[in-house]
Amino acid sequence: MTSTREEIVQNPYLPYPVRIDEIVTETEDKNLKTFKFVFLDPDDEKKFAYHAGQFAELSIAGKGEIPIGIASSPTEKGFLKFTVNKVGLVSSHLHAMKVGDVMGVRGPLGNWYPWEVLEGKNVVIVGGGFAFTTLRSSIIYMLENRDRFGEIHVVYGARTPGMLLYREELAQWESRDDIHMHITVDATDDPDWKYNVGFVPPITEQKAPQGDGDTYAIVCGPPVMIKFTQPVLDQKGYAHDHIIMSLENRMKCGIGICGHCNVGREFVCKDGPVFTLSQLNQLPKEY
Amino acid sequence: MTTFQLDSDRLTEGIDRLHGQYRVIGPVAEGRFHNFRPLQPGQKPDFDFRNTRMSAKQLVYPQSQVMAEYHLDETREDSHILKEVLPDETPRAVFGIRPCDADAFGLVRRNFDTEEYKDPYWIQAYERATLVGLACEDPCRSCFCTSAGSGPYSTGGLDALLVEDPDGGYWFQSLTEKGERLREAAGWKEEAGSGVEDTIAERKKAAESRIVSQVHTDQLRNQATLDLYEAPFWEDVAFSCINCGTCTYLCPTCWCFDIQDETHGKKGCRMRNWDSCMYPLFTLHGSGHNPRGEKIQRVRQRFMHKLKYYVDKYDNGIQCVGCGRCVQYCPVNIDIRRVCELMNQRGSTGAACEV
Numbered sequence: 001m002t003s004t005r006e007e008i009v010q011n012p013y014l015p016y017p018v019r020i021d022e023i024v025t026e027t028e029d030k031n032l033k034t035f036k037f038v039f040l041d042p043d044d045e046k047k048f049a050y051h052a053g054q055f056a057e058l059s060i061a062g063k064g065e066i067p068i069g070i071a072s073s074p075t076e077k078g079f080l081k082f083t084v085n086k087v088g089l090v091s092s093h094l095h096a097m098k099v100g101d102v103m104g105v106r107g108p109l110g111n112w113y114p115w116e117v118l119e120g121k122n123v124v125i126v127g128g129g130f131a132f133t134t135l136r137s138s139i140i141y142m143l144e145n146r147d148r149f150g151e152i153h154v155v156y157g158a159r160t161p162g163m164l165l166y167r168e169e170l171a172q173w174e175s176r177d178d179i180h181m182h183i184t185v186d187a188t189d190d191p192d193w194k195y196n197v198g199f200v201p202p203i204t205e206q207k208a209p210q211g212d213g214d215t216y217a218i219v220c221g222p223p224v225m226i227k228f229t230q231p232v233l234d235q236k237g238y239a240h241d242h243i244i245m246s247l248e249n250r251m252k253c254g255i256g257i258c259g260h261c262n263v264g265r266e267f268v269c270k271d272g273p274v275f276t277l278s279q280l281n282q283l284p285k286e287y
Numbered sequence: 288m289t290t291f292q293l294d295s296d297r298l299t300e301g302i303d304r305l306h307g308q309y310r311v312i313g314p315v316a317e318g319r320f321h322n323f324r325p326l327q328p329g330q331k332p333d334f335d336f337r338n339t340r341m342s343a344k345q346l347v348y349p350q351s352q353v354m355a356e357y358h359l360d361e362t363r364e365d366s367h368i369l370k371e372v373l374p375d376e377t378p379r380a381v382f383g384i385r386p387c388d389a390d391a392f393g394l395v396r397r398n399f400d401t402e403e404y405k406d407p408y409w410i411q412a413y414e415r416a417t418l419v420g421l422a423c424e425d426p427c428r429s430c431f432c433t434s435a436g437s438g439p440y441s442t443g444g445l446d447a448l449l450v451e452d453p454d455g456g457y458w459f460q461s462l463t464e465k466g467e468r469l470r471e472a473a474g475w476k477e478e479a480g481s482g483v484e485d486t487i488a489e490r491k492k493a494a495e496s497r498i499v500s501q502v503h504t505d506q507l508r509n510q511a512t513l514d515l516y517e518a519p520f521w522e523d524v525a526f527s528c529i530n531c532g533t534c535t536y537l538c539p540t541c542w543c544f545d546i547q548d549e550t551h552g553k554k555g556c557r558m559r560n561w562d563s564c565m566y567p568l569f570t571l572h573g574s575g576h577n578p579r580g581e582k583i584q585r586v587r588q589r590f591m592h593k594l595k596y597y598v599d600k601y602d603n604g605i606q607c608v609g610c611g612r613c614v615q616y617c618p619v620n621i622d623i624r625r626v627c628e629l630m631n632q633r634g635s636t637g638a639a640c641e642v
Contacts, residue, residue: 061368
């Protein structure tokens with residue numbers, strides 16, 4: 001009999017223990033916080049080798065787990081960052097935790113933005129609201145490897161200036177000449193606001209380059225933003241296999257086994273979360 | 288393959304001899320039904336059943352299972368850190384599994400044992416069990432195993448097979464090394480007379496001919512996913528469903544689970560529990576959005592998963608072994624055989640539904 005314990009090197013359900021190293025409240029409504037985690041065992045960091053666009057299960061003993069996109073970039077060493085919206089049992093508990101508290105991170109999980117395909121191409125990032133987390137990871141990754149990509153455009157919108165994530169970094173990126181930032185808010189009464197005002201779809205229409213074979217769009221945001229951005233990208237000539245999206249669904253295992261996030265023949269957690277629009281066109285819209 | 292002859296006494300004595308080396312499990316009558324339960328020394332498995340009410344899946348994949356444990360006591364070094372809890376490693380000998388239920392292990396394994404991820408709980412429980420099947424002579428009216436990739440004498444997933452000898456007693460065939468080891472431990476040595484293989488083959492053929500209900504699955508792969516998904520018949524199929532989840536609960540090939548933490552005082556465990564795509568909570572997002580919030584979407588998901596998505600994903604038949612439990616126990620008479628015909632025939636004209 002083959003001894004299965006030797007075959008199974010790693011139990012994929014067990015999180016790596018981490019310590020909360022820093023907590024930053026990102027938005028004026030205080031519902032979004034960025035948590036910086038450090039691995040208790042430094043060797044675990046090597047095992048947690050990830051790509052921009054992947055996610056992980058944040059695991060709190062006694063509460064459960066939540067699937068959250070990794071906001072740090074693989075080029076940032078020594079820690080992981082996740083920006084978490086306060087929504088349910090686990091995220092609310094996490095929001096009440098303190099620096100120094102111990103919890104778990106299980107992953108990295110899922111696929112990632114297709115960096116091999118994007119190499120040498122122009123990349124247009126379109127993000128809205130708190131879906132900007134893996135996009136932050138991607139921007140930092142691309143800027144660290146700037147010579148491997150063509151033009152980079154970022155359209156990022158939030159309801160108000162105070163609801164934008166990573167405001168200091170946004171300002172830094174604005175000042176660079178190798179990335180075209182198009183930050184926007186739905187509305188503001190701030191007289192000093194020097195960026196765009198308007199929803200993401202019209203700003204995309206005004207600012208994003210025309211689509212062509214060498215230009216890819218990565219779109220991440222609330223359903224309403226996606227719904228109105230897609231016709232804009234269609235009009236600009238983006239082919240559906242050049243539009244890349246990241247899905248969310250209720251998840252438990254994160255490794256394609258428990259069945260929760262199943263959409264068609266795919267599991268969002270394992271076969272996704274990143275799909276091209278052409279792939280999504282073949283699937284039931286159950287996400 | 289050698290076939291061994293066991294009279295009833297020898298069967299019981301052999302099973303009794305296994306205690307100590309194995310935890311012995313077999314069908315036991317519980318009210319009007321049979322279910323798999325641990326057998327005590329001296330206790331016989333009760334083979335007087337058509338099929339157990341609960342499928343054999345729970346032997347490998349219990350309805351509730353602890354995966355990890357933790358302490359919340361801050362004075363402990365390992366406070367808040369999850370520790371693996373693996374199932375009991377004692378080998379188990381299970382008697383009386385119907386071949387359809389055993390075939391289900393093969394289907395389900397594709398989900399739990401993948402190239403990228405191995406589910407240690409499922410794999411270990413399966414590998415540590417020696418599964419002795421009981422060939423099926425008297426099918427239920429709802430059985431359709433022969434057209435669902437299984438059959439009354441199917442040996443998939445089994446380590447050994449027992450076939451009832453019409454003259455009394457049983458024939459025993461080992462199918463794997465594990466099955467052979469169990470036979471040696473049980474002390475079954477008397478070889479059956481010559482010609483027994485032919486007799487068994489004839490009985491197998493006769494048993495197969497008693498499965499009269501069939502499904503057709505040949506067109507499922509060719510159907511366009513979105514066309515099936517948008518087919519008008521789902522409204523009708525789902526109409527009477529009450530989303531009770533009986534079908535997924537009894538199904539030997541349904542594998543979905545939920546993960547929950549349960550804390551008592553300063554310690555607790557993370558466990559998994561069978562879940563069902565029939566329930567709205569299964570897909571509810573934190574935002575309140577629910578991609579399968581309507582009953583029709585959930586009913587469609589169950590059938591599409593078993594009869595289309597699984598077929599496309601693994602190219603290895605449908606995710607169903609034809610045990611018929613969902614047909615038999617559905618409180619509103621939803622019949623997977625009928626749904627399968629609707630799906631298989633979609634687009635073709637003039638074909639009538641046979642069931």
